Amino acid sequence: MTNSTTQKLSVISLTALVIGSMIGAGIFSLPRTFGAATGPFGAIIAWIVAGTGMYMLARVFQALAERKPDLDAGVYAYAKAGFGNYPGFLSAFGYWIGSCIGNVSYWVLIKSTLGAFFPIFGDGNTVIAIVVASIGIWLFHFMILRGVQQAAFINIVVTVAKIVPIVIFVIILAVSFRLGQFRENFWGGVGMPDTSLLEQVRATMLVTVFVFLGIEGASVYSRYAQKRSDVGRATLLGFAAVTGLMVLVTLLPFANLARAQIAGMRQPSMAAVLEAVVGPWGAVFVSAGLIVSVLGAYLAWQLICAEVLFTAAKTDDMPRVFARENKNRVPVAALWLTNIIVQLFIISTYWSRDAFALMLSLTSSMSLIPYLLVAAYGFLIARRGESYEVRPQERRRDLVFACIATVYTIFMIISGGLKFILLSAILYAPGTILYIWARRERGEPLFNMVETVIFVIAIIGCAFGIYGLATGMIVA
Template sequence: MSSSHLIKMTRTQLTAMVVGGMIGAGIFSLPRTFAGATGPLGAVVAWLIAGLGMYTLARVFQLLAERKPDLDAGVFAYAKEGFGDYPGFLSAFGYWIGSCIGNVSYWVLIKSTLGAFFPVFGDGNTVVAILVASIGIWLFHFMILRGVQQAAAINKIVTIAKVIPILVFLAIMVFAFRTEMFTLNFYGGDLEGGIFAQVRATMLVTVFVFLGIEGASVYSRYAKDRRDVGSATITGFLVVTTLMVLVTLLPYAVVPRADIAAMRQPSMAALLEAVVGQWGAIFVSVGLLVSVLGAYLTWSLICAEVLSAAARTRDMPKVFARENANGVPSAALWATNIIIQLIVISTYWSRDAFSLMLNLTSAMSLIPFFLVAAYGLQLTRKGETYDVWPQDRGRDLFLCVAATIYTAFLLWAGGIKYIVLSAVLYAPGSLLYLWARREQGQKFIARPSDAAILVLAIIAALVGVYWIATGYIEI
C-alpha cells in the first residue's frame, strides 16, 4: 500500500505519539532515582542541561522535518543522507534494536510492579512472569495488525488515562508541600561529591525518560500536514518535560531525601502511600500499568515502522517492507515481536534485567541521535535548502551545534562499557545489510569509511564478548 493511500494522522494523534512514547516507565521511578543522586539544586541543574539539550535536539527534528520533507523515514533517514548507506543502516538497526530492548524493559517493569501484590511474579523475570509477558506480546501484535490508525486512536485514549494519576500525584504533593523540608533537602544533605558529580550521575536517566521525543518524526509519512510533525514534537516535549521536573522536585518538599532514595520502585507509588495511605500505592500502580502498556503500544508501532521504512529505502531486506491489507508493516512487526520474545526469555538468566534493559536502550539510541544532530549541522553549514528563509540559518546553525555537543556529551557520560555492549549487537546485525546489498547487486563496502566502521564494530564486539565472558560486564 503506497503512502498516498494511508489513513493520515492528525496533529493531536502525532502529539499523543510523542507524549505516549516519552511517558512510559521512567517518570514513575524519577523521585527515587534523583534522590539517590542529588538534592533539589542538582536536580534543577540536571533538568536544565537535559531540557535545553533535548530541546535543541527536538528543534533539529523540527527543522529537518520542514526542510527535508522527502526524508520521511525519521531518525535513520538523516544519517543515511548525511553519512552514507552503511552509517544509515547502523542508525536504523541500532534504533530498531534499542526500541525492542526498551519494550522488553516495559514487560519486566509490569511484572515487577505486579510482584508487589502477587509474589509469583518476583522481580519480573520468573517463569510465570515470562509466560504472562509472552501472552501480552502476541495480544498486542495481533491488535496492531488490525491497523495503525486504530492503534493510534487507542494510544490517544491511553495517553490521557495515564496522565491523570501523574496529575493527581502532583496535586497531592503540592497540598503536602513543606518549605522547611525542601530547604533541608536543597543541597543534597549528606551526599558525597559536589554538584557536578551529582548532576553527572543523573544524565543517563534523563536520556531514557526523553526517548520518544522523535515519535512524530518516525511517523511523518502518516501526517496529514508535514508541519504538524515539528509542532507535535515541540508540544509533546514541553508537556512531558514540565511533568517530569515537577515529579522530581515536589517530593523533596514532603519527605527527607534519604527516605525517598530508600523507597522501592515505582517510587511515585511509595511516596503517595507515605502521604495518603495504601490507596495511593494502588492508584499509582494501576496508573503505571496503563502508562507502560500505552508506551509499549507506541513503541511497538515505532519499532515496526522503523524496520519497514529502512526496507522501503533499501537499507534493510525488502521482505520487511511488506504491508497487510490494513497498511500495517506486517513482516516488520513479526520480526520485531520475535526479537522481543527472545529477549524476554533471556531475562530469566539476568541478575538485574530492568537496569540492563534501560542502559542498553539508552546506549543503542544515542548513536542514531548523534547522527541526526550531526546531519542537521552538516545541512546548516553548507546552507542547503536555505534559499528559502535564509534568515533562519544562523539560529538553526546554533541549534545544530548545541544538539551535536549535547549528544556527544551523552555518549561520553554513558561510558565505554555500553558502547562496547551495543557493538555486540551492531556487528552481527550488519549481516542484514549484507543481505540487502546482495538483493540490489551492490558491493557490501561502498567506501573506505564503511570498511573502517565495520572493522571498529567487529573489534568492539569481540571486546564486549570477552568482557561478558570474564565478568567485567555483568548481564
C-alpha cells in the same frame, strides 16, 4: 486501511504519539533514580542540561521535518542522507533494536509493579512474570496487525488516561509541599554519598535520555501526517508537556520525604512516594496508572519499531522481506521480527540482576548514536546553507541549535561510560548481517573505505564486550 486518505494523522494524533512514546516506564522511576544520585540542586542542574539538549534536538527534528519533507521515518532517513549507507543502516538498526529493548523494560516494570502486590512476579523477571509478559507481547502484536490507524486511535485514548494519575500525583505532592523538608534535602541531606556535583549529575544522565525517548515519534511517523508542518508542531508540543511533568515528578518528592528514604524505595518509586504521603491507596492508584501508561507507551513504540524497519526496507537498506505489508497496510514482517526480538530479550531478563535498570540504560545507549547522527546532519545542512533558499534568516539559529544538540549527544555517550558502548557494539556488529543481506540482495558493494573502518571498530568493540561479559568485567 483501504486507501491513503484513511492513513492520515492530525496534529493531535501526532502529538499523542509523541506524548505516548515519552510517558512510559521512565517517569515512574524518577524519584528513586534521582534520590539515589543527588538532591534537588543536582536534579535541577541535570534537568537543565537534559532539557536544553533535548529541546535543541527537538528543534533539529522540527527544522529537518520542514526543510527535508522528502525524508520519511526521520531518524534513519536523516542519518543516511547525511553520512551514507552504512551509517544510515546503523542508525536504523540501533534505533530499532534500542526501541525493542525499551519495550522489554516496559514489561519488566509492569511485572515489578505487580510484584509489590503479588510476590510471584518478584522484580519482574521471574518465570511467571516472563510468561505473562510473553502473552502480552503477542496480544499487542495481533491487535496492531489489524491496522495502524486503529492502533493510533487507541493510543490517543490511552495517552489521555495515563496522564491523569501523574497529574494527580503532582497535585497531591504540591499541596503537601514542605519547604523545610525541601531545604534539608537541597544539597543531598543526611547520608548523601560523598561524590562531586558533576558525578551526581552524570549518574542521572542515562535515565534522562530514556525518559526523553519518543521525542522523535511524530518525525518517525511523518508519512502519515496530514500536513508536514504538523510534525514539527507535534514534536514541540509533546516535548513541552512531558518535560514539565518529569521535572515536577522529580522535585516534589524532595519536599515531602527525606532523600535517603526516597533512594531506598522499590521501583516504581512514584507509587512508593505517594503511598508514604497518603497511605496504601496511593500505591494502588499510581500502580494502576503505571500499567495503563506503560501499555500505552508500548503500543506507540511497537508502531515506531515496525515503521523504522519497514521504511529501511522500502529504501533498500534492509532486506526486502521487511517491506511486506498485510491487507491493513501494516508492515507485517517488520512487526514479526520486532516481537521475536522483544520476546528473546524478555527471556534473557531471567539471568539479569537488575533487569529494569539494565534495559533502561542499554535502550538509552543504543538511541544516542541515531540521535547524534540526526543532530550532526542538521548541523551539516545549516552550515552548507542547503535548503535555506527559503527563509534564509533561520540558518544561523538552526546552526546554533544543531551544534548544541550535537555536543549534548556526544556528552551523553561519554557519560554513559565504556560499559554501555561495548554492550551496544555487541548488538551493532552482528546486526550488520542484515545490511550485508540487503546489499547482496541488490548486487551492491558492501562498504566504502570509511564504512569499512566503522565496521572494524564495531567488530572490535563487540569482541571486547563479549570478553567483558564472559570474564565478569561487565556485569549485566
